Amino acid sequence: MPATLLRPATWTLRSQVLASVLALFVIVMVTTGALTIGFTKHHLDDQLRDELNGAAGTTNSGPSRPGDLGLTPDGDGRPRGGPQQRNSSAVLRLVVVGGTSIGVDNNGDPIAYITAFGTSREALSDDQVATLVKVTKSLTANDQERVDLGDGTGSYLVAVSTSGTTRTIVGVPTGAVDRTLATLIQLVAGGTLLGLVIVGVGGNWVIRRNLAPLVRVADTARKVSALKLDTGEVALPARVADRDTDPHTEVGQVGLALNRMLDNVEGALQTRHESEMRVRQFVADASHELRTPLASIRGYAELSRRETDPVPANVSHAIGRVESEALRMQGLVEDLLLLARLDSGRPLEREPVDVTLLAMDVVSDAHAAAPDHRWELDLPDEPVEAPGDRARLHQVLANLLANARTHTPAGTTVVTRIRREGQHVRIDVADNGPGIPADLQPRVFERFTRGDDSRNRASGSTGLGLSIVAAVAGAHAGRVDLASEPGRTVFTVWLPSDGPHSSNPIPQTQ
Incomplete structure (x- = not known):
């Protein structure tokens, strides 16, 4: 990538405006999305905690013994739910009796299961039970903790209630909350990307359309800059069109100022050209008029040197100097006349x-x-x-x-x-x-x-x-x-x- 592309100062105005609009759009979308996701997560977490408190309240108000929970083993020794189970969502329960020993039902199985809709029960594995016991070991009655049980069971928000030597662990699944937040994040990210494309394409069109007058003003300035302005008669035919000189708009003000500047420059160049022409004409006329008297001076100087009568040495020297300087001045006049002819564009022989x-x-x-x-x-x-x-x-x-x-x-x-x-x-x-x-x-x-x-x-x-x-x-x-x-x-x-x-x-x- 060229180094100039990494310097925004070298970008065109259109690119800088478009980049600024896209950056502002991304900032607004990311900020709005982050606030939306944050408030949504906070609301869902509150609902999840309320659900957990409700599940824990039901457990605390009921009997603490496994049999009192309305659980009786089915034919394979797994606990069956009774009328105390919640019917609204899946609820996890684990009863720990005597410190670290896990309570068992009448068949000697740990009372650790998940019940869904009051009818379906899924017993937890030994590893999942050990994970629950380890994570919740230091929890107090007011603490809540997320626990990932793995093996497709998912994550649960758990709380602990204690009655004597019996600790009851109650949890509610967080999958619905996590899926809702994941979907919301995807929607925000997708909406941001889609909006970025729409704003990029639409913004580029709008910016090009609104900067078109400025481009036309720049084209006019570019045409003028390509003109040869150093010599000769100069005309500046290029002007900004009337539609781009509205004083009520910023671009119009630039176009109007450029037209005024071109008028001033054209006037100054015309004045300069007229002054140059007067000087050139004067030089040409003066050079032409000086040729005759200089030729006469040289002629008289040469004539005096041919005089047969004796001439004092100092006079002879003075006449020689007059002739020499006349010759030098004649060369200068010829050079000035040549330059005047070249300036006037007089064609040379070919x-x-x-x-x-x-x-x-x-x-x-x-x-x-x-x-x-x-x-x-x-x-x-x-x-x-x-x-x-x-x-x-x-x-x-x-x-x-x-x-x-x-x-x-x-x-x-x-x-x-x-x-x-x-x-x-x-x-x-x-x-x-x-x-x-x-x-x-x-x-x-x-x-x-x-x-x-x-x-x-x-x-x-x-x-x-x-x-x-x-x-x-x-x-x-x-x-x-x-x-x-x-x-x-x-x-x-x-x-x-x-x-x-x-x-x-x-x-x-x-």
């Missing part, structure tokens, strides 16, 4: 791209830019192709290698590995540098996120390189993952090999 050849070109460029690093390629025997925008995929690889070059010390080994895995192309860029701090990893693909000094940044960084990698991968219906620890950092880019509309799920990075 053509077969040889990813292995692309990796060879990018790694060659990286080697020329940073010869103090070790650049390695791990390519399959056959070319690997993926449909996409060649320029953008080139930028993905270039940004990953530039990130490794910028944030790792000289001598670091950077390995670019290309593999086909099922319906996807896997691109790994791994280095054995110091790694990315754990607190930075969750937001490393966010815009304007920069590594700290522990990554040994050698030059300025815009903080947009990895965000462009993530955006381009997403535009190709792919994904980029990160696994980093001191001594090993791996960026993994997944691209579908059958196009952006692939239905094959992207594997999880090990």
Whole structure:
């Protein structure tokens, strides 16, 4: 049995309510049955004691000698009953004379017998007589004791009366009382089991019916939870039906509160989307407008450097810095414009791209830019192709290698590995540098996120390189993952090999 089944806290609400109802039913039935059986037993025991007292009274009021009891032996020496015998039920009598000696009749037989209905007599065996004498030896006149005579005779409630040296033992059978109590216990147990089945089946139906509105509310919440709410224009069409929003019921109150919450969430998401669109539009417009003046600044800087007249060294240096920063700003503007276009969902070019050849070109460029690093390629025997925008995929690889070059010390080994895995192309860029701090990893693909000094940044960084990698991968219906620890950092880019509309799920990075 699963361990969760033993913990009621893990059960469904329906199971908990049904279990509570069944437990309460069992407690009520067991308590009621126990009280019924107890009162019935008490009443029957009182009747049995009254019957025994009546039988003992008859014996005490009659003669104490065997012959005086109206008993005469029949032809086989067994006692015969006289007019003193009770006619209502079987009565046991045993006369003990002289301490431990058992009284005998005229034929020398012990006077120990059971008479039923005043006519039928059954003599007791020697073992039964000995049992009676042993059990009742310490009884006083007010004591009563149950004695099981065995041999099919059954159990008797006995009492003792004493007259001189004669002790008379009188008993009445308890079989009728025992059978009545046994039947009553069976009825209570059977009724409890039958009621348990009826309450279980009926209760399950009633609980399911009454919890159906709550199930519908939960289905609505489940549908909303499956929606993609992090980006883009979000609409929440799912709402709890009007029949489940009655404020006079508990479930209706939950449904009404859920609808209000969804209205608030939808409004907040709409506001967020409108704000994002305004920011994206501003970035796109600003980036587009900045391209022209930046191009002019670069042009004038280059033109001034071609001047044939002597230019002071400090002026020449300043113009060089202006040109350098203009070039850097132009790269930043181009990155922002690219991100704005990707955010707006502008489609990319779709053509077969040889990813292995692309990796060879990018790694060659990286080697020329940073010869103090070790650049390695791990390519399959056959070319690997993926449909996409060649320029953008080139930028993905270039940004990953530039990130490794910028944030790792000289001598670091950077390995670019290309593999086909099922319906996807896997691109790994791994280095054995110091790694990315754990607190930075969750937001490393966010815009304007920069590594700290522990990554040994050698030059300025815009903080947009990895965000462009993530955006381009997403535009190709792919994904980029990160696994980093001191001594090993791996960026993994997944691209579908059958196009952006692939239905094959992207594997999880090990």
